[in-house]
Amino acid sequence: MSPQESLPISDLIPDLKLTLQKTSTAIVEAPPGAGKSTVLPLELLNESWLEGQKILMLQPRRLAAKAVAARMADLLGEKVGQTVGYRVRFETQVSSVTRIEVVTEGILTRILQSDPELSGIGLIIFDEFHERSLQADLALALSREVQQVLREDLKLLIMSATLDGEGLSRLLDDAPVLTSAGRSYPVAVRYLPRDLDGPLPALTAGVVSRALDEESGDVLAFLPGSWEIQRTLFILQERHPQLSLHALYGELPQAEQQAALLPDPQGRRKVVLATTIAETSLTIEGIRVVIDSGYTRIPRFDPRTGLSRLETVRVTLDAAIQRAGRAGRLGPGVCYRMWSEVTQNQLQASRPPEIMEADLAPLVLDLAQWGVKDPAALSWLTLPPTAALRQARDVLENLRAISGGTITPRGKSLLKYPTHPRLAHLLMEGEAAGQGALAADVAALLEERDPLPRDTGSDLYMRVEALRRWRAKQGTEGDVAALKRTERLAQQWRRLLKVPEENTRPTHEQLGLMLAWAYPERVAKLREGEHLRYRLANGRGVRLKEHDPLQGEPWLAVAHLDSGTDEGRIFLASILNIFELKADFREVETVSWDSRSGTLVARKDTRYLELVVESTRISHIPEEQRIQVLCQALRSEGLHLLSWNETSLQWQARVQSLHLWRTSEGWPDVSDQALLDTLDSWLGPFLQNVRKRDDFQKLDLPSILTGLLPWDLASRLDDLAPPRLEVPSGFKVQLQYFKDGSTPVLAVKLQEMFGLLDTPKVNGGRTPVLLHLLSPARRPVQVTQDLRSFWQNTYPEVRKELRVRYPKHPWPEDPWTATATRGVKRRDP
DNA sequence: CTCTCCCT
Numbered sequence: 001m002s003p004q005e006s007l008p009i010s011d012l013i014p015d016l017k018l019t020l021q022k023t024s025t026a027i028v029e030a031p032p033g034a035g036k037s038t039v040l041p042l043e044l045l046n047e048s049w050l051e052g053q054k055i056l057m058l059q060p061r062r063l064a065a066k067a068v069a070a071r072m073a074d075l076l077g078e079k080v081g082q083t084v085g086y087r088v089r090f091e092t093q094v095s096s097v098t099r100i101e102v103v104t105e106g107i108l109t110r111i112l113q114s115d116p117e118l119s120g121i122g123l124i125i126f127d128e129f130h131e132r133s134l135q136a137d138l139a140l141a142l143s144r145e146v147q148q149v150l151r152e153d154l155k156l157l158i159m160s161a162t163l164d165g166e167g168l169s170r171l172l173d174d175a176p177v178l179t180s181a182g183r184s185y186p187v188a189v190r191y192l193p194r195d196l197d198g199p200l201p202a203l204t205a206g207v208v209s210r211a212l213d214e215e216s217g218d219v220l221a222f223l224p225g226s227w228e229i230q231r232t233l234f235i236l237q238e239r240h241p242q243l244s245l246h247a248l249y250g251e252l253p254q255a256e257q258q259a260a261l262l263p264d265p266q267g268r269r270k271v272v273l274a275t276t277i278a279e280t281s282l283t284i285e286g287i288r289v290v291i292d293s294g295y296t297r298i299p300r301f302d303p304r305t306g307l308s309r310l311e312t313v314r315v316t317l318d319a320a321i322q323r324a325g326r327a328g329r330l331g332p333g334v335c336y337r338m339w340s341e342v343t344q345n346q347l348q349a350s351r352p353p354e355i356m357e358a359d360l361a362p363l364v365l366d367l368a369q370w371g372v373k374d375p376a377a378l379s380w381l382t383l384p385p386t387a388a389l390r391q392a393r394d395v396l397e398n399l400r401a402i403s404g405g406t407i408t409p410r411g412k413s414l415l416k417y418p419t420h421p422r423l424a425h426l427l428m429e430g431e432a433a434g435q436g437a438l439a440a441d442v443a444a445l446l447e448e449r450d451p452l453p454r455d456t457g458s459d460l461y462m463r464v465e466a467l468r469r470w471r472a473k474q475g476t477e478g479d480v481a482a483l484k485r486t487e488r489l490a491q492q493w494r495r496l497l498k499v500p501e502e503n504t505r506p507t508h509e510q511l512g513l514m515l516a517w518a519y520p521e522r523v524a525k526l527r528e529g530e531h532l533r534y535r536l537a538n539g540r541g542v543r544l545k546e547h548d549p550l551q552g553e554p555w556l557a558v559a560h561l562d563s564g565t566d567e568g569r570i571f572l573a574s575i576l577n578i579f580e581l582k583a584d585f586r587e588v589e590t591v592s593w594d595s596r597s598g599t600l601v602a603r604k605d606t607r608y609l610e611l612v613v614e615s616t617r618i619s620h621i622p623e624e625q626r627i628q629v630l631c632q633a634l635r636s637e638g639l640h641l642l643s644w645n646e647t648s649l650q651w652q653a654r655v656q657s658l659h660l661w662r663t664s665e666g667w668p669d670v671s672d673q674a675l676l677d678t679l680d681s682w683l684g685p686f687l688q689n690v691r692k693r694d695d696f697q698k699l700d701l702p703s704i705l706t707g708l709l710p711w712d713l714a715s716r717l718d719d720l721a722p723p724r725l726e727v728p729s730g731f732k733v734q735l736q737y738f739k740d741g742s743t744p745v746l747a748v749k750l751q752e753m754f755g756l757l758d759t760p761k762v763n764g765g766r767t768p769v770l771l772h773l774l775s776p777a778r779r780p781v782q783v784t785q786d787l788r789s790f791w792q793n794t795y796p797e798v799r800k801e802l803r804v805r806y807p808k809h810p811w812p813e814d815p816w817t818a819t820a821t822r823g824v825k826r827r828d829p
Numbered sequence: 830c831t832c833t834c835c836c837t
Binding site: 060061062088089104105106107108109110131133134135224225226227228249250251275276277279280281296297298299309310311312354362366415417418419420424449450454545560561562569571 | 830831832833834835836837
């Protein structure tokens with residue numbers, strides 16, 4: 001029996017009918033090709049529990065939604081729009097007798113928002129749920145709440161192709177799982193003995209050649225992106241000129257995509273190099289051999305910047321299975337996996353659900369409309385991550401769509417435009433400004449693929465011009481398929497806004513303003529002295545590619561950019577007249593320290609978010625602010641701006657030592673850090689006349705520091721931590737204190753200490769100083785804290801050596817009774 | 830080497 005004649009899903013139908021009669025939520029697990037999408041809805045249509053209500057079936061793709069509806073209608077011998085209809089954005093085929101509506105995922109959210117009771121709907125089927133799209137996750141969360149709160153009779157059926165029905169069931173309060181077999185043919189998998197290393201195109205081309213040699217039939221190879229596809233194509237063209245070779249990826253013009261899907265008209269052997277587009281979205285006729293390079297490109301949304309960037313990563317296990325399955329649609333097939341069995345065992349099971357990695361601004365706006373401030377109030381399969389939620393709220397607050405987490409009237413209006421809130425904002429503002437036709441063109445261009453080749457530069461103006469010239473039949477620049485798609489979308493926006501098409505030339509400034517409506521935080525200002533580098537209104541750095549036509553423009557409104565590690569790159573932008581955004585300007589007076597000139601600068605800035613539009617110098621500076629800024633300058637440049645000398649440094653070390661030694665007496669902490677932390681209070685009052693760096697040096701630091709000590713402590717300072725000590729020679733010798741409280745050092749010539757028995761002490765007699773005993777030439781002879789022991793044990797040895805080297809100096813055998821001296825031997829009288 | 834793939 002051929003697979004086309006049997007539908008494995010049929011075996012499961014009686015069971016499913018019974019299950020849905022008893023429970024409100026069920027899971028059907030069936031691999032692709034089981035026939036579930038068309039057979040199940042029709043089978044369930046006349047169940048008594050449905051009470052004549054409608055079935056909604058969700059599909060992740062528009063194309064699939066229409067195709068599934070068409071197949072079902074066909075099975076009933078009807079046209080689409082009778083019993084079976086569909087709804088996708090801007091396109092509806094339903095009538096008053098329609099019982100099954102196939103809808104794309106975003107549509108369900110809209111239906112729920114407009115009628116939370118889902119009147120007249122008895123069952124919602126989530127098809128391809130294993131894809132875990134953001135929209136499907138949201139729709140399920142909302143539907144479950146409806147089921148729990150408003151509609152206990154509402155049934156949910158989740159259909160999934162993957163193996164983890166059990167996990168899904170746990171998350172859905174142990175909903176029953178029904179499993180069906182697929183109808184695909186076996187695919188033999190061949191692994192490499194070990195992982196290869198090197199550029200992917202050359203490796204893939206090698207495996208393609210090998211497969212052509214070993215196997216018969218057409219070949220489909222999966223590569224991460226268009227660059228690798230083009231490189232591989234180039235290599236294979238040289239090597240196999242007789243083959244029918246095709247690339248297949250989303251950006252390719254329609255005709256080339258079609259050629260890749262159909263069998264070669266001349267009957268040649270076909271090799272198709274494709275991206276993930278061939279995993280689920282497009283099916284290629286007659287493939288028997290699949291080659292999986294093992295890599296795929298995915299977007300990573302960075303919540304810090306609100307931007308996403310593409311990364312090339314290893315395929316996940318479920319994608320690898322899906323890819324291999326593409327070889328078994330017509331008969332037994334073969335799949336070459338370009339990795340080893342060791343790597344196979346380390347593959348991740350599946351990609352994280354989209355909700356983990358996506359821009360959540362649309363979701364947050366939908367939740368706000370639903371009346372939910374905190375997403376945790378709903379039950380999710382995967383809770384949306386907090387960093388992305390925060391970023392989404394920022395964006396929506398910027399668009400004034402929410403305020404304090406609650407939806408505003410403006411936010412409610414945005415939801416009337418079926419698109420991302422940013423583009424909705426553009427359309428709404430454009431409409432209000434009487435520029436609806438242009439807003440429609442710009443919104444369409446922003447959403448569709450770029451019609452111009454990538455070396456055109458980043459100016460949006462050229463895209464608008466290309467679209468309008470093509471529409472007015474005045475010329476064709478760029479990809480016609482992309483222009484067609486864009487125009488179709490623009491037309492739908494015009495219909496919604498009720499405006500006629502316009503083909504005149506817009507001004508650059510109009511375009512800039514429109515982009516700023518959609519991306520207010522991506523207004524960019526050229527950096528001083530640069531022609532490619534800009535700063536965004538949110539503070540990030542971005543740059544144009546070399547030779548971009550927009551280079552040197554003082555202001556840009558940026559639409560698309562990537563989040564590079566350091567500087568993002570601008571892909572699409574427009575010239576902007578920043579004064580068009582006057583309503584959002586703020587005036588800010590700033591006093592700052594210019595560390596280059598070492599002066600105080602006061603300015604009045606006109607700002608747009610973080611960017612300075614205009615800046616004028618002002619002369620008057622409020623005293624309090626000036627002192628604050630001076631203190632900040634000291635913090636950033638350091639205490640050395642002040643006129644520290646030996647005396648003040650030693651004062652600091654002495655007081656700090658006492659602070660550390662005598663903790664109970666209230667000696668203040670005068671470490672550098674503590675001084676910096678308390679600048680405003682101890683130094684502030686002395687800064688009246690400071691305007692520039694040199695003025696700091698003129699301050700009388702020693703007397704300012706003295707003010708830090710309360711009177712009673714000040715009077716004890718010289719006693720407890722004397723700056724100098726008198727030694728037996730009669731001289732006063734400087735003591736060296738340390739900020740970390742280590743033992744103060746008395747560096748003194750050995751001979752000046754004759755006659756002294758014990759080590760001198762400071763700190764009220766508690767701390768013997770550390771003696772650095774010096775030779776007559778001031779070379780260190782000994783370091784000790786115990787003078788008595790030195791005289792007894794070490795001095796005799798030292799003496800022997802020193803009397804030879806310094807014979808003119810006295811080296812008495814008995815240092816205790818000798819007279820201390822600084823000079824040479826006194827001549828005997 | 831910007832450009833995987835979708836969706837209201």
